Amino acid sequence: MLIVACVKQVPDTTQVKVDPETGTLIREGVPFIMNPYDTHALEESLRLKDKYGFRVAVISMGPPSAEVTLRKTLALGADEAILLSDRVFGGADTLATSMVLTGAIKKLAEKEELAIVMCGRQTIDGDTAQVGPGIATRLGCSQLTLVDRVEEVDLKSKTLKVRRKLEGRHEVVSAPLPAMIAVLREINTPRYPSVPMRLEAEDSSIILWDNKVMQMDEATIGLKGSATQVRKIFSPERAKGEILGGEIDKPEDSARLLITRMVEKDLLSL
Amino acid sequence: MSATVIAFIIVLVLALAFFAYSCYRRFGLVLKGKPDNRFNSIGKRFWNMLFYAFGQRRVVKKPFGVNHFVLFWAFMILLISNTEFLLNGLAPDTISFSLLPDGAYFTLAFIFDIMSVLALIAVILAIIRRFTFPPPYVEAKSRDAFVILGLVAGLMIAFFGMNACEIAAGADRAGVWMPVANWVASWLPSGAAGLGTAARVFWWIHAVILLAFLDYLPYSKHMHIMTSIPNCFFKSLEKVKTQPREEFKKGNTFGVGEVESFTWKGLFDSYSCTECGRCSDACPATFTGKSLQPRLVIHDIKVNLLKNADKDGHKELPLIGGEGEGSVKEEVIWECTTCGACMEVCPVFIEHVPRIVDMRRHLVETKARFPEELLLLFENMEQRSNPWGIAPAERTKWAADIDVQPFEAGKTEYLFYVGCAGALDARNRHTTLSLAKIFDKAGISWGTLGRDEMCCGDSLRRLGNEYVFDRMAQANIKMFAEKGVKKIITQCPHCFSTLKNDYRQYGAELEVVHHTELINQLIKEGRLKLKSTPPDLGKVVYHDSCYLGRYNGIYDAPRRVITSATGSAPLEMERNRDNGFCCGAGGGRMWMEEKEGSLINVARVEEALKKQPDTVCVACPYCMTMFDDGLKDKEASDKVRVLDLAEIVANALPD
Numbered sequence: 001m002l003i004v005a006c007v008k009q010v011p012d013t014t015q016v017k018v019d020p021e022t023g024t025l026i027r028e029g030v031p032f033i034m035n036p037y038d039t040h041a042l043e044e045s046l047r048l049k050d051k052y053g054f055r056v057a058v059i060s061m062g063p064p065s066a067e068v069t070l071r072k073t074l075a076l077g078a079d080e081a082i083l084l085s086d087r088v089f090g091g092a093d094t095l096a097t098s099m100v101l102t103g104a105i106k107k108l109a110e111k112e113e114l115a116i117v118m119c120g121r122q123t124i125d126g127d128t129a130q131v132g133p134g135i136a137t138r139l140g141c142s143q144l145t146l147v148d149r150v151e152e153v154d155l156k157s158k159t160l161k162v163r164r165k166l167e168g169r170h171e172v173v174s175a176p177l178p179a180m181i182a183v184l185r186e187i188n189t190p191r192y193p194s195v196p197m198r199l200e201a202e203d204s205s206i207i208l209w210d211n212k213v214m215q216m217d218e219a220t221i222g223l224k225g226s227a228t229q230v231r232k233i234f235s236p237e238r239a240k241g242e243i244l245g246g247e248i249d250k251p252e253d254s255a256r257l258l259i260t261r262m263v264e265k266d267l268l269s270l
Numbered sequence: 271m272s273a274t275v276i277a278f279i280i281v282l283v284l285a286l287a288f289f290a291y292s293c294y295r296r297f298g299l300v301l302k303g304k305p306d307n308r309f310n311s312i313g314k315r316f317w318n319m320l321f322y323a324f325g326q327r328r329v330v331k332k333p334f335g336v337n338h339f340v341l342f343w344a345f346m347i348l349l350i351s352n353t354e355f356l357l358n359g360l361a362p363d364t365i366s367f368s369l370l371p372d373g374a375y376f377t378l379a380f381i382f383d384i385m386s387v388l389a390l391i392a393v394i395l396a397i398i399r400r401f402t403f404p405p406p407y408v409e410a411k412s413r414d415a416f417v418i419l420g421l422v423a424g425l426m427i428a429f430f431g432m433n434a435c436e437i438a439a440g441a442d443r444a445g446v447w448m449p450v451a452n453w454v455a456s457w458l459p460s461g462a463a464g465l466g467t468a469a470r471v472f473w474w475i476h477a478v479i480l481l482a483f484l485d486y487l488p489y490s491k492h493m494h495i496m497t498s499i500p501n502c503f504f505k506s507l508e509k510v511k512t513q514p515r516e517e518f519k520k521g522n523t524f525g526v527g528e529v530e531s532f533t534w535k536g537l538f539d540s541y542s543c544t545e546c547g548r549c550s551d552a553c554p555a556t557f558t559g560k561s562l563q564p565r566l567v568i569h570d571i572k573v574n575l576l577k578n579a580d581k582d583g584h585k586e587l588p589l590i591g592g593e594g595e596g597s598v599k600e601e602v603i604w605e606c607t608t609c610g611a612c613m614e615v616c617p618v619f620i621e622h623v624p625r626i627v628d629m630r631r632h633l634v635e636t637k638a639r640f641p642e643e644l645l646l647l648f649e650n651m652e653q654r655s656n657p658w659g660i661a662p663a664e665r666t667k668w669a670a671d672i673d674v675q676p677f678e679a680g681k682t683e684y685l686f687y688v689g690c691a692g693a694l695d696a697r698n699r700h701t702t703l704s705l706a707k708i709f710d711k712a713g714i715s716w717g718t719l720g721r722d723e724m725c726c727g728d729s730l731r732r733l734g735n736e737y738v739f740d741r742m743a744q745a746n747i748k749m750f751a752e753k754g755v756k757k758i759i760t761q762c763p764h765c766f767s768t769l770k771n772d773y774r775q776y777g778a779e780l781e782v783v784h785h786t787e788l789i790n791q792l793i794k795e796g797r798l799k800l801k802s803t804p805p806d807l808g809k810v811v812y813h814d815s816c817y818l819g820r821y822n823g824i825y826d827a828p829r830r831v832i833t834s835a836t837g838s839a840p841l842e843m844e845r846n847r848d849n850g851f852c853c854g855a856g857g858g859r860m861w862m863e864e865k866e867g868s869l870i871n872v873a874r875v876e877e878a879l880k881k882q883p884d885t886v887c888v889a890c891p892y893c894m895t896m897f898d899d900g901l902k903d904k905e906a907s908d909k910v911r912v913l914d915l916a917e918i919v920a921n922a923l924p925d
Contacts, residue, residue: 012653015661033653192645195524195635195737203520 001115003054005045007038009069010125018235034069037120043190045118075193075201086210091223098134117180132182142175145182278359285481292488303534308504323502328617344389351382379444387450390426407547418492421483432472439465494544498618501542505619511771511821525631529574539620540572549612554852555605559867562605564612564622608857609816630734647861655724656690668699677717679754684716689762691891698891704920712798728764733858747778757781763817763890790827800922804837808884812840814850815890835922841881855892875900889915
């Protein structure tokens with residue numbers, strides 16, 4: 001049975017600045033990384049592989065340079081990595097993205113029974129958290145978001161049980177397979193690739209699926225298939241921070257000053 | 271041929287055969303190790319052997335080492351006597367020193383007599399020491415030690431017994447030339463019947479003990495008698511300041527996970543250890559009550575080699591992570607600061623640190639298993655090329671208020687390689703600014719790489735993440751070549767040693783200078799003028815950074831600079847210079863929790879506080895952090911400040 005882990009290569013947003021003139025992201029010289037949430041999705045897929053013997057296929061939609069990230073997933077233990085890359089996929093919003101990803105998953109499911117689609121909760125560049133649920137909707141499978149623990153997978157009854165982390169409580173839910181799981185970062189600590197695995201991955205080939213392979217209707221994908229358009233990107237103005245109590249010696253006085261300020265700003269109720 | 275001679279031949283042949291078999295087994299195991307060329311520069315190696323093995327240079331650094339010196343030389347000289355003894359047993363009538371002319375025979379008899387009594391005294395002192403005043407770093411009540419000491423004492427006693435009986439029987443014309451044997455003989459009834467028989471009995475006792483000693487050697491820690499002289503011959507020609515490269519090819523093994531993956535020299539080292547404990551005595555981890563004792567690491571390697579020897583292919587005792595003797599615990603491997611104090615004191619030049627890094631490599635590269643806090647470090651290094659994972663754009667922030675030129679070949683002479691701590695750590699940025707000020711005052715032409723600077727990879731290499739280090743080193747060297755960088759100034763001793771020593775393995779011939787040396791040179795050349803009335807820093811104590819001092823021999827430059835800048839020589843801590851005590855941050859320990867025992871930096875701060883300093887002078891950003899933290903821990907940070915040497919100098923610059 002198959003787990004499909006969805007990953008995205010994103011710019012390291014801690015290093016991205018917005019150009020105040022044009023309102024666009026300055027991406028020049030910014031390194032790309034695997035979306036941090038997705039590293040946890042991949043790790044969870046690999047753990048389920050170790051435990052239940054699933055096969056793990058990783059898919060990513062992006063430019064050819066996303067190959068670097070896919071190679072890393074192979075070094076970590078993924079069985080197969082597929083890059084969904086074509087000019088017609090470009091400019092996609094979450095809707096169009098989930099169309100392409102769903103298309104790829106369906107294609108994979110033709111050959112092997114699909115058990116789980118594993119996604120990170122959201123990406124750090126778009127921050128929408130919509131693609132995972134979008135895939136689940138389009139696949140018509142169970143949709144499990146905010147998962148911080150996979151309790152068990154029952155291969156006989158083809159169900160799984162996960163724990164969801166909600167505001168102030170946990171919820172344990174069961175769902176039939178196939179299911180889409182969107183994971184939180186707390187779910188696990190990602191592993192580190194060993195050198196033999198890295199060397200193996202360096203020589204492995206990444207499978208490329210363009211639209212000749214995918215045969216998607218061009219009206220549903222890429223810029224054309226996108227329902228949203230970005231009007232403007234800007235950095236919100238933030239009030240300048242202030243260092244309090246630099247001249248105060250006693251910690252008690254510092255604490256008092258801090259509390260007074262917090263009460264003033266209505267950050268703390270007495 | 272007499273019956274005695276035949277009996278002796280049988281005993282001798284059996285003993286020698288057993289000895290040869292033992293040696294064949296033991297040294298055969300060494301040959302299973304990986305290749306390592308230790309046969310180059312024979313002349314220099316021969317000199318090292320003379321100087322360190324026969325000269326016992328490092329042994330006598332401890333006061334009681336003199337006892338070993340005596341025993342060693344007595345042993346060497348008595349080797350002649352004992353060879354004659356064995357040959358004489360085979361051919362009593364044709365081989366004997368007594369057949370020599372009087373002058374030669376009497377001289378030899380005198381020397382052997384004196385040497386024997388010196389050896390006996392040395393053995394007795396050693397036994398007394400083990401019982402009454404053993405140093406904490408040796409396993410005093412070791413059975414092995416007493417067996418050997420007993421055998422040596424027995425040998426000497428039998429030697430005197432034999433000679434004394436012969437003298438009393440009037441059978442040895444050299445009697446008066448053997449003062450000790452002669453004195454013993456004076457207690458015996460001279461000319462009494464049975465003295466000849468007694469002499470023969472002592473002769474046989476002597477023979478049996480001698481051969482027993484020989485046969486026991488390969489099975490005891492005293493095997494060092496055979497191995498430590500060659501080990502000094504095979505010692506690394508340069509100081510061990512780096513680890514060898516690895517070749518990243520499919521099918522290779524990475525690091526050392528089983529004992530035979532060490533080099534043959536690594537295995538031979540383990541045979542050369544006599545468990546003197548000097549390494550553990552010098553080790554900061556051992557000192558602060560951690561499980562790591564360098565002596566035991568080497569011992570475990572030996573035991574593992576021997577225990578797994580017979581099991582072809584199947585290793586019952588794992589080298590790493592097993593229980594008890596012969597297996598090195600994982601936490602032990604991570605406790606090393608790679609400070610090199612162990613290697614600095616080892617009388618026979620055992621290389622502890624490379625062995626530990628070998629095992630770290632196995633854990634990181636093959637098993638991907640390491641203390642969890644390192645995961646973040648490794649990710650940060652790979653993704654952002656600095657240990658904290660700070661955005662590279664922040665690298666130029668320290669220079670926000672000053673004018674810094676980018677390095678440009680032809681326009682700027684030196685690249686100032688600021689280093690991660692110098693650029694990104696708030697406290698250490700002050701050092702960086704001080705250096706910028708000093709360079710400008712001295713009229714040095716310098717520039718930086720700005721946000722393009724990448725980490726040198728020191729911590730990764732010491733932590734065994736050689737794969738990522740290898741990639742970072744190659745990227746750096748490529749950038750240096752592209753930009754035409756030839757001369758580099760570093761502020762961090764770790765960058766310094768890595769660029770200078772480690773990168774040389776990649777063919778990078780860089781002229782790297784640490785700021786302590788550069789400042790010293792600038793003052794000496796008169797290019798840097800200091801105030802005639804130096805700023806009052808009170809009493810200044812200097813702390814040696816391991817990667818500056820022990821690794822690169824820079825001890826005097828910082829001390830001279832302090833003297834120039836403050837008007838007086840720095841105070842010295844109890845452990846200083848090549849005996850300096852690590853701050854606790856080397857070897858990647860900077861990024862790890864110190865879970866076991868007490869804190870190394872606090873121990874060092876306590877040592878510094880004994881000198882009642884007003885200022886602790888450091889020359890390394892890690893030492894800076896460790897001292898800052900340690901002083902806070904001892905609630906002394908309001909009385910004692912930590913300054914980098916560059917800050918002291920910048921303070922002493924005329925306005």
